[in-house]
Amino acid sequence: MSVRLLFFAGVLLVGWSANAQKDKLSNKYREDQFYISFALQLQQENISGFKQNGFSNNFQIGFVRDIPLNITGRTALGLGLGYGYNRLISNLHLDTSGDKPTFFIRENERNRQTYSSFIIPLSFRFRTSTLDRTGFWRVYGGMKYIWNFSSHYNLFHGKSFQNDFIRKNNTTVFTSFGYNTWNILFEYDLNSIYNPEINLSVGNIPKLQTLKLGLIFYIL
Numbered sequence: 682m683s684v685r686l687l688f689f690a691g692v693l694l695v696g697w698s699a700n701a702q703k704d705k706l707s708n709k710y711r712e713d714q715f716y717i718s719f720a721l722q723l724q725q726e727n728i729s730g731f732k733q734n735g736f737s738n739n740f741q742i743g744f745v746r747d748i749p750l751n752i753t754g755r756t757a758l759g760l761g762l763g764y765g766y767n768r769l770i771s772n773l774h775l776d777t778s779g780d781k782p783t784f785f786i787r788e789n790e791r792n793r794q795t796y797s798s799f800i801i802p803l804s805f806r807f808r809t810s811t812l813d814r815t816g817f818w819r820v821y822g823g824m825k826y827i828w829n830f831s832s833h834y835n836l837f838h839g840k841s842f843q844n845d846f847i848r849k850n851n852t853t854v855f856t857s858f859g860y861n862t863w864n865i866l867f868e869y870d871l872n873s874i875y876n877p878e879i880n881l882s883v884g885n886i887p888k889l890q891t892l893k894l895g896l897i898f899y900i901l
Contacts (some may be wrong), residue, residue, distance in 0.1 A: 682832060685705065686732070691894075694799070697756070700721070701786025709876065710749075710754050710810075710900075711745075711746075711747040711748075711749060711754070711757075711807070711821050712747040712754075712808070712810065712901070713745065713746055713747050713901070714744070714745050714747070714898050714899045714900060714901055715742075715743070715744050715899075715900045715901075716741070716742070716743055716745060716761075716897055716898065716900065717740075717741070717893055717897070717898050717900070718739070718740070718741045718742075718765070718866050718897035718898070719738070719739075719740055719741045719895050719896055720738065720739040720740075720741075720767060720893035720894055720895025720896070721736070721737065721738060721739075721893070721894050722737040722738060722739050722767065722891045722892070722893055723737075723891065723892040723893075723894065724737065724769060724771065724887040724889055724890075724891055725763075725885070725890045725891070725892060726888060726890075727885075727887070727888045727889075728773070728784070728786070728881065728887050728888075728889070729771065729786075730772075730786040730788070731771060731772065731786065732769065732771060732772045732788075732870065733769075733771050734770060734772055734791050735771070735791050735793075735857055736770060737768060737770050737771075737891075737901070738767075738768050739766070739767050739768075739868075739891075739893050739895070740764060740765065741763055741764065741765040741766075741800065741897075742764055742767045742886050743763020743800060743816045744761055744762060744763070744796045744806070745759040745760065745761035745765060745802065746759065746760050746761060747759055747806070748760070751894075752810075753811075754810065754812070755807065755808055755810060756805075756806070756807055757805075757806040757808075758803070758804070758805060758806065759802065759803070759804040759805075759806050759823070760801075760802070760803055760820065761800075761801065761802045761832060762786070762799075762800070762801060763782075763799075763800040763801075763802065764797065764798070764799060764800065765797065765798040765799075765800050765827070766795070766796075766797055766798075767780065767795065767796050767797075767798065767890070768793060768794070768893075769793070769794040769795075770791055770792070770793055771791075771792060771794075772787055772788060772789070772790050772791065772792065773785070773786065773787075773792060773794075773887075773893065774786070774787040774790055774792060774836070774837075775792070775794075775834045775844065775846060777842075777844055780881050781878055782844055782846055782878075782879050782880070782883065783879070783880040784879060784881050784882065784887050785882045785883055786859045786882070787837070789837075790835050790836075790837035791837055792833055792834065792835065792836055793834070793835040793841075793864075794833070794835075794846075794847075794873050795831070795832070795833045795835070795841075796829050796830070796831060796832035796833070796847045797829070797830055797831045798827045798828065798830070799826075799828045799830070800825050800826070800827050801825065801826045802823065802825045802855070803823050803824055803825070803826075804822060804823030804824075804855075805821070805822060805823055806819065806820075806821045806822045806858055807819065807820045807821070808820070816860065816861045817860070817861065817862065818860050819857075819858065819859065819860075819864065819899075820856070820857075820858040820860070821856065821857045821858070821864075822854075822855065822856035822857070823854070823855065824852060824853065824854055824855070825849070825852065825853045825854075825855060825868070826852055827851045827852065827853060828849065828850055829849055829850070829851065829874075830849075831843070831849045832845060832846055832847035834843060834846065842887075844875065845876060846875060846876055847874055847875065847876060848872065848873065848874055848875060848876050848877070848878050849876075850892055851870055851871070851872050851874065852870075852872065853868050853869060853870050853871060854868070854869055854871060855867060855868035855869070855893075857897050862898050862899060862900065863898065864896065864897045864898070864899065865895075865897075866894070866895050866896060866897040867892070867893070867894060868891065868892070868893040869890065869891070869892050869893070870890040870891050870892075871890075872890070873887070873888040873889055873890055874889055874890065874891060875887055875889055876886065876901055
């Protein structure tokens, strides 16, 4: 079964759990939350001569619906919707003059790739919270289904232009842990971020996955 099918099966499970727990937990608290995160992106690739020669970052904002799984409310599922913005800096030079877009290595260049994403996070949530305590420890983890759009490339010397070099659909795994509002975030792409039709100058398909390391803030 593909990762995408597993993800949507999880979404259906969340919906079923919400209905099953509705009467039993209707008078219990929920940690419905807005979230915002800022992360450094480390680029993991198969490209000879590749250099991440600048600050690559990720920004996310969204909302998560909390679905308690027990009477205490300390174990729950979370299903949300969010927006993400990505900026990657490297010495990859994108050439669109041929039949297919092609990446080249340009040693002294610092080219910028940017794209936006709609995000559906699905998580298991464990915390030490109670009904009357807002400061508590938490560990959240799960998967995110991501739909990418508006990918732009900015040459080291030149203007920004739009091109579909970023994969439209992707999936990430993530975990966050911390106390109260402040939490550490780790997130990793399960697939290359690049469209499989993109070429590399030496003939193979460029593969690049990002590891996001940063902070995520949960706001009630």
